[in-house]
Amino acid sequence: MGARHRKPWPAFALYLDVGASCAVHRRQRLALSRFDRSGAVGEGDGARRGRYRPPARPRFARRRSAPAGRGAMMGLDGVFTRYVGRLFIVRFAGLLLFFVIVLQMLDLLNRSEAINAAAGAGPESIARYIALRAPQIASQFTPFAALLAIVVTLSSLNLSSEIAVMRAAGMSIHRVLRPIGAACLVIAIAHFVFHEGLVVPRTAELEYWEANKFEVGLKHDASTRTNLKLLLEGEIVAAASAARTDEGVRLSGVTVYELDAAGLAERIIEARAALFTGGGWRLIDAKTPGPERASASVASMPWKTSLDPETLFALSLNPDRAGMAALVRQIDQLDRDGADAGAAVTSLLSRFSTPMATLIMPLLGAIAGFGVSRQGNQLVRASAGAALGFLYFVFENLMLAVGKLGAIPPMLGAFFPLALFLVVGFAILLAMEN
Incomplete structure (x- = not known):
């Protein structure tokens, strides 16, 4: 029979040799430092008992070995x-x-x-x-x-x-x-x-x-807002798009839900467009659907609303679709208008916390690599590491959603999962180290 194929050593078997060499070197130095302290050094009756100093090796040898x-x-x-x-x-x-x-x-x-x-x-x-x-x-x-x-x-x-x-x-x-x-x-x-x-x-x-229904050759207009849904005082406004034109601010595909004191929809107004000119809003081709109301549209009618054009563009900006500079301007505009900026602040902080999640993955996945493999629980440890990381993603999305709703402070919603699982990861590492 031919020579039996031998499996090569692991890539880091050389560390064992280096560790052994370092151990031999330490033992040699320890042997040189252990000497008989009973010998006398000097002359005369009052000779002092001193430390034995082994003969020094040549200087060049010391400088080359270390x-x-x-x-x-x-x-x-x-x-x-x-x-x-x-x-x-x-x-x-x-x-x-x-x-x-x-x-x-x-x-x-x-x-x-x-x-x-x-x-x-x-x-x-x-x-x-x-x-x-x-x-x-x-x-x-x-x-x-x-x-x-x-x-x-x-x-x-x-x-x-x-x-x-x-x-x-x-x-x-x-x-x-x-x-x-x-x-x-x-x-x-x-x-x-x-x-x-x-x-x-x-x-x-x-x-x-x-x-825009995936229109062929359509160019992106960054100043246009799409799929607007705004909750105002006494009404809910939905629009397909909002844009700044030469005539003023224009909304397309407008639906207005007027609310009563109990917060229920009292009347619905549908309009082809809404135009802000001369300090006020007007609805174009508006109609009020319903069995007891006339369905004929009105060419133009005034619209009494608390919606401000600048606040409109600040509220309708999707924080997840805006750059950081635009997001900071949106937060500043909402603060000046007295509107709630919690969702925008949470989205801004999540721009940093989401990439930072990669930094704690080594702590959460470390449980998969340390343990005795012959125990047969390698699959269990790997599954535990993956499950721990998956739990982090679920908890992170939950906290971000709660933070955007304003139920918790934005800083807590963005960074609390990161801090919590960072502590958990270090605790697992210390437990495995000990």
């Missing part, structure tokens, strides 16, 4: 960082690409009929929709892809006993997770830049295009 060991350890640290970091980055990129492709295909199957229903629609419309929708999917699933990549990376390292080798060489859990944490920091920064620079404008363009 840096050599430190250089070897620094080189191994670089190899370790590149190895673990590369494993994590490759798995993260693959999982994120997988999520984008699969979810984009499912979303396209759902929206393709509406896209092709527009006059003159073709493959160009499909390609435009993918270009506008794919960045939003990538930004939404970046933290989740990082979590799964951490679980897969640590599980594979544990199954191949590489984590056991690292731990035997004296590396702590924090040291093992340091390359993954550094990679997550880079991913979080890139996620923030990608979201603000590409996702926000493309999502706003997609919403405008969808509100």
Whole structure:
């Protein structure tokens, strides 16, 4: 029979050799420091009892031996960082690409009929929709892809006993997770830049295009608001769009629900448009549907409402579709008008808390990589790490929704899940370390 195939050592078996060499060096130095203190040094009856100093080695030998060991350890640290970091980055990129492709295909199957229903629609419309929708999917699933990549990376390292080798060489859990944490920091920064620079404008363009029935060749008008729903004093106003024109502010597809003292709809007014000129609003082609009311439309009628044009554009700005500069201006306008700016402030803070979620994924997924693999519970630990991260995403979305409703302060809604699970992650790490 031929020679039996031997499985190669794990990539970090060299750490054991370095650790053993360092231990031998420490024992040699300890042996030199242990000496007989009973010998006398000096001359005469009052000779002092002194410390024995071993003969010094040549200076050049001392200077060459110590840096050599430190250089070897620094080189191994670089190899370790590149190895673990590369494993994590490759798995993260693959999982994120997988999520984008699969979810984009499912979303396209759902929206393709509406896209092709527009006059003159073709493959160009499909390609435009993918270009506008794919960045939003990538930004939404970046933290989740990082979590799964951490679980897969640590599980594979544990199954191949590489984590056991690292731990035997004296590396702590924090040291093992340091390359993954550094990679997550880079991913979080890139996620923030990608979201603000590409996702926000493309999502706003997609919403405008969808509100106009995916019209072919339609250019995005950033000053136009779509799908407006405003709750005012004594009425609810819904409009298909709002835009600034040469004549003034114009609303299209207006529906007004007048409320009574009990908050119930007392009358409904539908109008083709509403125009703000001369300091007041007028409804164009307005009618009041109902069995007891005449259905004939009125060419023009005054509209008594508390809606201010500037407040209209501030309230109708979707915080998730606006850049940070526009969002800050919206908050300032709402504060001047005395309106509630809680939803806008929560959305502004979530621009920072959402990318920062990637930073705590190594803490939540670390449970998947540390433990004795022969116990047969590797799948349980990997599932626990993924479930802990999934619980964070659910809790984060819940707190953001509650914060936008104004039930809790915006700072609490945006950063409380991050702080809570940061403490939980460190507690798990300390428990595993001990």
